[in-house]
Amino acid sequence: MIKYMRLEWRKLDRLNVWIELSIYFIIMMFLPTFFINVVLPEYGQSFTQAIELNSYIQMGIVLFGGSLINHVFIEQYKNKTMALSFGYPISRKTLFAAKIMFIAAAVFAASIISFILSGLSTYVINLFAPFIEGPLSTADVIQYAGTMLTRSLLITVISFVPLFLFGIWKRAVVPTIVCSIGSMQLPNFSSFLHVHPETVVAVLAVLGAVSLTASIATAEKLGEV
Incomplete structure (x- = not known):
């Protein structure tokens, strides 16, 4: 499975993917600061509230998942490389599972990195130009780590909503x-x-999971070129 996931990475225009990711990371690094200072100053009352705001801002990584669906599935159908993939000595369900796992790994990793970069940049900017009230506590750091992991998992699943x-x-x-x-x-x-909003996130995650399941279950039928 890992071999086929690596193959999917080699098929991509990697330079464009890195450029796209860099743009996402740069934007995400400064969005929390912008929103707290300009749009939603009430989230600057504590680091706890700033963390909550950032968890919704990071939903932007879902768009990266949509971009990968385009590269890994749609473009390969259109340029006929999907037909070559069907010649691999594995079932189409396994092939689709490998593609999905590749997208999931990429989106999850991108989300984790984005959380880390935005958290660090927000903290550093706040040191020099305070806009969040109160000190950063150990409890805040633990909360941020937990939010980063759980939200990254949800973002990964939600990114598959349009897949099927x-x-x-x-x-x-x-x-x-x-x-x-x-x-x-x-x-x-x-x-x-x-x-x-968390109810909406949960519903979207369910839709993403359903889309994932349907994509693999119907791979033999809808996988036709």
Whole structure:
């Protein structure tokens, strides 16, 4: 399985992927500071609240997952390399599982790195130009570590929401990206739906898991070129 995951990495235009990731990381590093100073100053009342805000900001990595679905599935269908992949000595279900695991590993790693970079940058900026009230405690650090791990797992699963319908069945780039944007933004508009944002995140995670399951279960049928 690891061999096929590495093969998926070699198929990508790696320079463009690194450039895309760098853009995400740079934006995420400064978004918490921007939002607390300009948009939502109430989240600067404590590090606990700043951590909560950052957990929703990091949902932006879901868009990276949508981009990978485009590269790993849609583009390979369109440029006929998917047909070559079907010649591997493994079942299509296993092939799809390898592709999905590759995307999941990349999104999870990107989310962890983004959390670390944004946390460090927010802390350093706050040292020189304080905008978060109170000191950073050990409890805050532990909370941040726990939030980083759990949210990164949720982000990884949510990033697969468009996989089955738009990535494998319809093989449509624009709807895939639009669905990813909607998934990452929906928790921010939960107040208009009169539901708690974490409820929205949980529903999106369930949808992502269903999309994953359907993608592998129907690989033999919908995997046709």
